[in-house]
Amino acid sequence: MDIEELAAPLETFGRQSQFQQITQALAGERDLLIAGVPGSGRRTLVRRAAVEVGAKIIEVDCIRATDGHRLTQLLCEGISQAVKSRTATQFLQQWTATEADQFLVWQGNTAKSLRLIAQPEEIWQAYQLLIHLPQQLAEFVQRQVVLILHSFPHIRSWDRQGDWEKLLRQEIQQQSSVSYVLVATLAETTNQEDFHKNLDIVQLTPLSDDVVAAWAHGVLHREHLTFDPRSHALKRFLEAVQGHIGDASALVRRLCKVKTTNGLIGDREIEETLQELLADFSTVFESLLVLLPSSQAQLLESLALDPTDKPQSREYITKHHLSRGGSLQGAIAGLQHKGLIYGSELGYKLALPLFGLWIKQRLS
Numbered sequence: 547m548d549i550e551e552l553a554a555p556l557e558t559f560g561r562q563s564q565f566q567q568i569t570q571a572l573a574g575e576r577d578l579l580i581a582g583v584p585g586s587g588r589r590t591l592v593r594r595a596a597v598e599v600g601a602k603i604i605e606v607d608c609i610r611a612t613d614g615h616r617l618t619q620l621l622c623e624g625i626s627q628a629v630k631s632r633t634a635t636q637f638l639q640q641w642t643a644t645e646a647d648q649f650l651v652w653q654g655n656t657a658k659s660l661r662l663i664a665q666p667e668e669i670w671q672a673y674q675l676l677i678h679l680p681q682q683l684a685e686f687v688q689r690q691v692v693l694i695l696h697s698f699p700h701i702r703s704w705d706r707q708g709d710w711e712k713l714l715r716q717e718i719q720q721q722s723s724v725s726y727v728l729v730a731t732l733a734e735t736t737n738q739e740d741f742h743k744n745l746d747i748v749q750l751t752p753l754s755d756d757v758v759a760a761w762a763h764g765v766l767h768r769e770h771l772t773f774d775p776r777s778h779a780l781k782r783f784l785e786a787v788q789g790h791i792g793d794a795s796a797l798v799r800r801l802c803k804v805k806t807t808n809g810l811i812g813d814r815e816i817e818e819t820l821q822e823l824l825a826d827f828s829t830v831f832e833s834l835l836v837l838l839p840s841s842q843a844q845l846l847e848s849l850a851l852d853p854t855d856k857p858q859s860r861e862y863i864t865k866h867h868l869s870r871g872g873s874l875q876g877a878i879a880g881l882q883h884k885g886l887i888y889g890s891e892l893g894y895k896l897a898l899p900l901f902g903l904w905i906k907q908r909l910s
Contacts, residue, residue, distance in 0.1 A: 559764075568591060575722065575725055577727070578592070578727045579747045580592055580729050580730075581731065582751070583732065583886075583898070585793065586751075587792075591750075592692075596692040596694075600690070601689065602634070602689055603691075604625055604628040606624045607697065608697045617710065618664075618676060622658070624693075626658050629659070633686070637683060637686045638683070641682065646675050650664070673710065677714060677717045680693050681724050684724055690723055692725045693724055693727070719744070731884070732882070751888075751892065752788060755789065758784060758787060762794065762801075766801060771806070774810040774811060777816075782817065782820070793900045797823060801819055824900065827904065842881050844868065846887070846896070847909060850896060851909055857874070878894070
């Protein structure tokens with residue numbers, strides 16, 4: 547059993563209404579904004595919905611785009627991986643030769659069939675052509691195209707004048723056979739009317755304990771396992787994952803491998819499995835913490851050790867020796883935009899529960 551087999555059912559099990567909303571929007575060829583923290587199921591939900599409506603999927607991970615050249619390159623890669631049928635391949639080959647031969651070259655059936663050869667001063671022209679290409683492709687193959695832009699707001703870190711985003715928004719408005727799906731964190735969509743104008747918005751917040759418990763029971767039952775009702779194992783499991791799909795899936799995957807004589811997962815089994823998982827994640831967590839600015843790392847550690855819905859209060863600042871004023875507000879905003887904490891509406895909870903648990907154990 548792999549993680550995809552575990553994750554996908556939970557994402558639809560607890561997100562039926564959101565899945566239906568996304569599917570209906572794509573079926574109506576509308577554009578979407580999917581907002582949530584890392585591991586909340588954004589990618590899998592939209593991919594499954596696109597498959598449901600029979601659309602061709604193009605994906606671009608904008609967090610890998612450090613400038614316009616890299617974004618254009620990633621568009622080439624996304625289109626290359628999406629074009630698989632003979633008809634679509636023939637179209638792309640012909641399109642490259644007749645409309646874009648100065649900027650792009652077709653290299654056959656490889657993962658990077660469409661290669662960018664434009665000179666630095668020609669990148670903008672190549673980008674214009676590529677942004678319009680999904681509509682042309684959809685019309686030629688007579689099939690809807692869904693262009694998924696992961697971490698889309700990240701391009702603003704280098705698109706200072708907003709030119710690249712503006713052109714993309716123009717295409718979103720004009721392209722009738724292409725549905726654009728912008729994937730972002732919850733904080734990146736707050737108070738940004740321009741960002742989500744004319745988009746259907748789907749927000750993914752933590753699942754309830756009841757939903758996660760029902761899903762976990764179902765998965766474990768298929769493996770002839772269950773939480774020991776005489777123990778606190780289920781309570782410990784729910785406290786550890788706090789409604790986070792990715793963390794719940796990772797922990798249940800480990801629990802499915804637990805060897806017991808009676809099929810019961812008790813306190814010892816859940817604790818040992820949890821500690822093994824945290825140990826395996828420790829390198830990733832350590833890197834994530836080290837990469838944070840000191841003010842953000844200090845605030846994150848404080849919230850892990852001492853959760854509060856008022857981190858700006860004088861008492862909390864004094865207790866944890868936090869910076870005051872703009873520096874603290876900047877740290878809060880930075881952690882929210884990275885998807886590491888929720889906002890005031892969810893009490894500034896840590897968005898990645900296992901990461902928070904690792905921090906807490908590390909500092910205790």
